[in-house]
Amino acid sequence: MTILVMGTIKLGEGEGAKAAKMLADHVATVLTEEGCEEYSFAFDAADPDLVRVAERWSSPEALAAHGQADHQKAFGRALRAHAPASMKIDAWDGQHSRNLIGG
Template identity: 35%
Template structure:
């Protein structure tokens, strides 16, 4: 399993402006083969920062995701957005254990 974590700092109002595009990206990505989880959330302490969380079955699934038409569309949207900072990293994880809840 591959875990992807990251953040993106956007200019004031950009997250609200891009809401429909982010929703479309999340919906399409969650339907991909090999996508176990995919989401964006606002940082509670900085509402102009998105927290990015993803879980993928394997590297082949991530490669297919980056080659998908909806990813190309979303990257074109981001290229025109006021993105101030972005950092996204992948972590390979051989085991999963519950820390809270189910």
């Protein structure tokens, strides 16, 4: 069962640019995890301190293992240096999907 994760991380004012390399490095690491099908961060076009989160995992077990990985825990600690004001991350089981645009 595919698990979809989407959310936002609102960093402190001016922290988006400072966090960019850390975010990119974390993505590169997570993409090597077993069961990780998609993992990305994107800065919002209207707010350079708002990070959009998009993930796809092959199973609930893969997502759970990601949450327990040492590099994920270290990422959470490192993120604190960028003064996150809020964070909202949600997961859905991907029971149904259909292509909306492109192939």
